[in-house]
Amino acid sequence: MPILPRPKLSSEAEIPTASMADIAFLLIIFFMTSTVFMRDKGLKLVLPEKTDQIVTIGGERVIRVSINDQGDIFLEEEAVTPLDLKDKLTQRILDYKAKHEGKDPLVIIRTNVEAPYERMIDVFDIIKQIPEARAVSLASIKTGG
Amino acid sequence: MRLRQKVSTRTNIPTASMSDIAFLLLLFFLVSTKFRKEIGFKVLLPEARATERIIKTENLARVYVNSKGQISVDDFLVLPEGVSTRFKLKVLENPGIIAYIKADKHVKYDYVDQILEALRDAKALRVIFATEFKKG
Numbered sequence: 001m002p003i004l005p006r007p008k009l010s011s012e013a014e015i016p017t018a019s020m021a022d023i024a025f026l027l028i029i030f031f032m033t034s035t036v037f038m039r040d041k042g043l044k045l046v047l048p049e050k051t052d053q054i055v056t057i058g059g060e061r062v063i064r065v066s067i068n069d070q071g072d073i074f075l076e077e078e079a080v081t082p083l084d085l086k087d088k089l090t091q092r093i094l095d096y097k098a099k100h101e102g103k104d105p106l107v108i109i110r111t112n113v114e115a116p117y118e119r120m121i122d123v124f125d126i127i128k129q130i131p132e133a134r135a136v137s138l139a140s141i142k143t144g145g
Numbered sequence: 146m147r148l149r150q151k152v153s154t155r156t157n158i159p160t161a162s163m164s165d166i167a168f169l170l171l172l173f174f175l176v177s178t179k180f181r182k183e184i185g186f187k188v189l190l191p192e193a194r195a196t197e198r199i200i201k202t203e204n205l206a207r208v209y210v211n212s213k214g215q216i217s218v219d220d221f222l223v224l225p226e227g228v229s230t231r232f233k234l235k236v237l238e239n240p241g242i243i244a245y246i247k248a249d250k251h252v253k254y255d256y257v258d259q260i261l262e263a264l265r266d267a268k269a270l271r272v273i274f275a276t277e278f279k280k281g
Binding site for chain 2: 017018020021024025027028031032035039040041042043044045046047048049050067111112113114115116117118119120121122124125128129138140
């Protein structure tokens, strides 16, 4: 049986690259839309260092803002609303500064352990908005203790 | 008067380098995308007007507290004392570490207080309370 030589097909192998850009752009769009930018944001605070030394601070230098277990806010002994707190606290800080040659008083937020965390942040937020309040510290109150 | 000869030129946009540009962009996005290390908890953050953006996020170590009072660090459920041991290691690795506390707004302050105490024990003194921007 004679084998006939097949006619050679002169075809060059080619990869179609015309749609490559489309594929790439599709991938870009997918990544752009699926990327969620997690912006970290919050309120900064530096904790006091733990030392064995007991530092006593003059009673007048400390301004106490307390939150009870119900979430009520007190400036020293006086019950205040979050709206009042800013003005009253600013006034107190300014009074202290005027009396003590510009020394910064220490604002302490005393939160009852039963109070919601949100309340503490509300108060902390208000104090952060007062530029005069430079020294802020956190403390907790344990009920019955 | 001389009339100009019409030159018939075909305008075409070169599309050969289009895929190169596209892949370049693709690589940029792939490289610059950072994936979060841990899953953490889904928490409802409190809102605050004084919220600041944190630009440097490399030093952040996240502590999650959900509304049930469970605490998660590096996707491990820990007790408040566990926070201290974990952060002690973190402080050794990176002294400039910042604890980023993501606590649910309805959680009792007790849990947050215990975490703060644990962080003080571990000498991780820089803390950020995660909040959302408050509108109005």
